[in-house]
Amino acid sequence: MSDDGSWPLLEADLLPLSIGAAFLGTGGGGNPYVGMLRSRELIRKGATVRVLPLEALPDDALIGEVGGIGAPVVGVEKIEEGAECFRAMRAVEEVLGIRMAALISAEIGGANSMEPVITAAQAGLPVIDGDGMGRAFPEVQMTTFFIYGAKPSPAAIADDKGNVVVFRHVQDMYWLERFARDTSVAMGAAAGLAIAPMRMDFVRRTAVPGTVTQALTIGRAVQDARAKRQNVVERVCAATGATLFLTGKITDIRRELKGGFSRGEAKIVGLGDWQGSEGRIAIQNENLVLWVDGEPVIMVPDLIINLDLETGEPITTEILRYGQRVAVIGLPVHDLMKTPEAMAVVGPQAFGYPELTFTPLAFGPVSA
């Protein structure tokens, strides 16, 4: 670590980072494996990426936000050309006549944990230790940045073929979501999105802090627990302050399409300490609400994570299926996601559960 508290992201960090990002994906966010390989290729070829704490840069430094937009399943088949986000970021810079000082992830959960690292490696920029969600969410507007007033334009979207579309002005973040979503589909449901830069003082105030470090810590705990043949689920809970809410087997999984998203529900029959209990998880790409024996016990925006009971591997909603043995754990979301402003965008009501009142989780004990 250097004077400004920054540290270089090493090749050995990438795998644990991707594991932790999959965990924070809370069932969605896309698989970070491809992104992990892409950043590894760049670092092996000599690129360096430093991770900066939120305190490092001056107030007027401009921070760029980049990420992939599209369908997770397309991401594992039509892998990126490589510079989609980079071209989108350059387009935003050109429109404004500025240069970014650093990049930040909109979404630490899932594949978008890696995209800023890749773009930073290509542009020779550092990345900020934080993000706009502290987890994964399905839509562009669901970041602390937008919730607390970041400007949605100019933004730019780029594809694998060299097409770059700039959204010069959009009325609000919901319009950006709509335009960017439609454009990404025309681009083959996999594209790079760059959003208008934010001043560092704004990012300091609104970013969920330390989430790159958090993902790394989770990933390292998983690796270490596996190496020592310890119970991965227990180790992860201890490392994060997460709480185990249910262990059981998936006995039913129903999926349907509503509003362009994968919505559904998983039913779980309790095992072990939960013998005789029943659980139910509502899904919209990510896990939204967990009920145990009819009571809602975890709800969005708190994190609901299904881990494979044996390996501790996070199970994404797309591969959730009948017969899987899972540990369902809950992790409190950051306080920035619990304010009235945030609730309006990412609370249970925003996801279509007017009957639920958000009851925040408490942190469990944290140990190394």
Place this chain on the structure above:
Amino acid sequence: MIRIGIDVGGTNTDAVLMDGKTVLAGVKAPTSPDVMTGVVQALRDVLASAKTTADKVDVVMIGTTHFTNAVVQRRDLAPVAAVRLCLPATASLPPMVDWPEDLRDVLGNHWYLAHGGNEFDGRVISKLDEEELLGIADDIRAKGIKSVAITSVFSPVSSEFEKQAGEILGRALPDTHITLSADIGRIGLLERENAAIMNACLRDLSQHVVEAFRGALADVGFTGRFYLTQNDGTLMDAVFAERFPVLTFASGPTNSMRGAAFLSGVGDAIVVDIGGTTSDVGSLQKGFPRQATVAVEVGGVRTNFRMPDVFSIGLGGGSLVVDGPDGVKVGPRSVGYRIVTEALLFGGSTLTTSDIVVADGGAELGDRAKLAHLDHALIRRARDRIAFMLEDCVERARISADPLPVIVVGGGSILVEGPIAGLELILPNHFAVANAVGAAIAQVSGEVDRVYALAEMTRDAALDDAKRQATEAAVAAGARRETVEIVDVEDVPLAYLPGNATRVRVKAVGELHVG
């Protein structure tokens, strides 16, 4: 119908002879270094044991770990040219990027990115460029590479480009093996490409091995058709197996589980296959092994094959038993095939699980007098430890609270003392050769995995179309049409995509057509 099932394992080559659903004979012969000598021996033994001759046998099914072992041990692999049709997409990750370096080096790390590929909805990423492919062919020729793997983006949605590129390269490079990824894998570019490349590197070996199997069968006077078993417990004929050796990966555990289902007559159960060094544990659903959901690695390479969800623990008939201050320890070290010289009961000096069981009167094996000195308390504690390990793995494999029976198969089955985890215990006849039985009763399958736009057709119509395609694929693979059943249907809406894009997977299975 008389059929022979053979399982070529690392230690033993097992063979069974069946008449319809009756097992007439089952034998074990040591696996030979050349593999074929062991196969011939097992064939001769099983025919003699059943008092019949090869000309009475209708069909032979072979399960082999030969190709898996070749990849795991990096031997007999041919150099491969990996051609990906994709540009400009996917350029960020070249073929074999996540392979272990030693395996990539053995294959030569030859890869080419070319134009082509499709979007998720079938649109073209870029047009195929014949000139470009001919240039690649020149390079492949100059390097003397004789096997090519072609992978096009979204080929499970549209395989046209792979076919066209295969024809172009096939014309330019006669005497070259061409593997198309869409013939092997499902959506997931790297995993499907990995499978195609591994298949390509096994093509020389598969030609040789299938020819040798043919030779071994001719040697005992068998002239009928023979098949190899795939990872999902279904068959492929010899010609197909020669083209797709990669599909034999993991067929061993599948065969033992299928065999266990057949021998016991139970379709839903937990199966414990106890060998000399490890026990494989998995669960059966409707007579088929439950499939793994996460990516499965073979020889360090990620694949997305249909693989049984089986895990191994270090407990077998040759596992070492060591008493210490923390209690008695069983496995994971094992004397393996050296059990016949190293175990106490065979006059050796190593205490194994088999010694414990025989000393306790649980089995007749070797010379029990050589175990007279063993402490009774130790024997009891060791048996308790073994029972605990079995109970633990059975609990792990249980997929419902229903009291499923536990079927125990394999040569190490003597380790089981009584019911495991309070569940009904089934020790079927011929348990020691269950894997060869699994090979003998293998079925044929066809699978479809593609994305439908449900804006253009109803979900029911899409499922019907997928079922029809899967059925046709099963029939094309050799199934009797009237026996084909749909065994698995899964549809997953693709998040974020409009037009209700939905990924549909259907698998059809049928009895082998013999005649």
